[in-house]
Amino acid sequence: MSMTFTVHAPPATENVLKLSGEPEFPIKSIDWNIKNLDEIINSIKHSGCVRVKGFLNADEIAASEAAVRPALDAARYSSPEDPTKRLARLPQHCPALTEKILTDKVYLGVMDKFLTIRHTSWLGASKKFQTEEVPIVAMSSIFEVGPGMHAQDLHRDDSIWYNPFPAIKPEEYQFGRDVSISFFVAGTRTTVANGATKVIPGSHLTAADSQPDPSKVVDAELEAGDAFFMLSSCYHGAGANSTEDEKRLVYALFMQKAHLRQEENFALFLDHDLVRSYPIDVQRRLGYDVCVPNLGWVDHASPLESVLKQKGADKRNMPGYNPVEGVADERAKHSWHETEAKALGTA
Ligand SMILES: O=C(O)CCC(=O)C(=O)O
Numbered sequence: 001m002s003m004t005f006t007v008h009a010p011p012a013t014e015n016v017l018k019l020s021g022e023p024e025f026p027i028k029s030i031d032w033n034i035k036n037l038d039e040i041i042n043s044i045k046h047s048g049c050v051r052v053k054g055f056l057n058a059d060e061i062a063a064s065e066a067a068v069r070p071a072l073d074a075a076r077y078s079s080p081e082d083p084t085k086r087l088a089r090l091p092q093h094c095p096a097l098t099e100k101i102l103t104d105k106v107y108l109g110v111m112d113k114f115l116t117i118r119h120t121s122w123l124g125a126s127k128k129f130q131t132e133e134v135p136i137v138a139m140s141s142i143f144e145v146g147p148g149m150h151a152q153d154l155h156r157d158d159s160i161w162y163n164p165f166p167a168i169k170p171e172e173y174q175f176g177r178d179v180s181i182s183f184f185v186a187g188t189r190t191t192v193a194n195g196a197t198k199v200i201p202g203s204h205l206t207a208a209d210s211q212p213d214p215s216k217v218v219d220a221e222l223e224a225g226d227a228f229f230m231l232s233s234c235y236h237g238a239g240a241n242s243t244e245d246e247k248r249l250v251y252a253l254f255m256q257k258a259h260l261r262q263e264e265n266f267a268l269f270l271d272h273d274l275v276r277s278y279p280i281d282v283q284r285r286l287g288y289d290v291c292v293p294n295l296g297w298v299d300h301a302s303p304l305e306s307v308l309k310q311k312g313a314d315k316r317n318m319p320g321y322n323p324v325e326g327v328a329d330e331r332a333k334h335s336w337h338e339t340e341a342k343a344l345g346t347a
């Protein structure tokens with residue numbers, strides 16, 4: 001969640017956990033190139049966050065910055081007290097980075113593991129009806145934090161979804177508890193001095209309404225090109241940029257469960273031709289498909305078909321709301337374009 005706070009966080013006691021040997025909730029650093037995702041997934045389950053090394057190579061770091069630089073330079077600070085530039089719409093400002101992230105096997109593998117939703121219900125007494133949906137993008141952001149920027153208050157990015165969760169022990173963590181994962185990619189090196197994100201590892205295990213303990217804050221410093229996964233229930237906040245002249249550039253692309261309202265309202269703003277220029281699976285992840293069985297439709301069809309006019313893109317078994325085999329209705333015998341679109345004169 002993008003937040004600008006004028007109230008300063010209480011002074012943080014940095015890295016206190018490191019004083020007594022191995023911290024209970026370490027922020028592990030894991031190579032992007034790993035074959036098996038378990039280490040990343042288990043680290044996130046346990047500590048709430050993990051650093052992943054080398055997500056972008058030097059060329060990709062430079063190309064991403066070149067893509068966003070004109071818009072960043074044109075943006076203004078909202079006030080002298082807030083020397084941070086924040087751009088929304090990463091899919092518009094930086095399509096190559098957006099596509100790289102949204103097709104990356106590690107990114108999707110982690111997101112799908114924590115945020116896939118499953119549901120069972122019944123149609124009548126005999127037809128069991130099971131659905132499953134992968135997560136979609138929650139929000140995107142490009143932020144460049146300038147010298148003099150104050151620290152953010154510690155916060156949870158997922159408070160926007162009213163998710164109520166009780167306090168648990170690390171071994172009690174169940175997939176499904178979290179509704180969103182925050183994901184940052186460092187465009188420049190992030191350090192304590194230039195305001196690297198401050199995180200309370202392990203705070204995802206505390207109850208939703210519990211206060212953060214600033215004495216447990218750890219600095220999640222990153223090299224340029226590194227990425228940082230963090231459960232959105234983890235308390236965190238930008239550090240203060242106390243440098244004379246360093247700007248901290250970070251890209252964010254968060255994911256959320258697909259049945260919740262998207263944090264960033266892409267559909268009301270992104271140009272349809274821009275969205276269509278992405279591979280269809282990326283379009284789905286951007287939220288331009290229905291969440292099965294039937295959430296988010298337009299004209300009773302997936303927006304991929306009815307809005308973006310991509311014939312045959314509706315991935316559901318049937319275009320009408322009737323996803324159970326053997327209970328087809330009349331509409332299900334035809335594709336959306338053969339029926340509704342013709343009637344509307346849009347086919
Ligand atoms: O600047 C950062 O490192 C974190 C920003 C953040 O947490 C937010 O804007 O919600």
Ligand SMILES: [Fe+2]
Nearest residue numbers: 001157236237
């Ligand atoms: Fe945040």
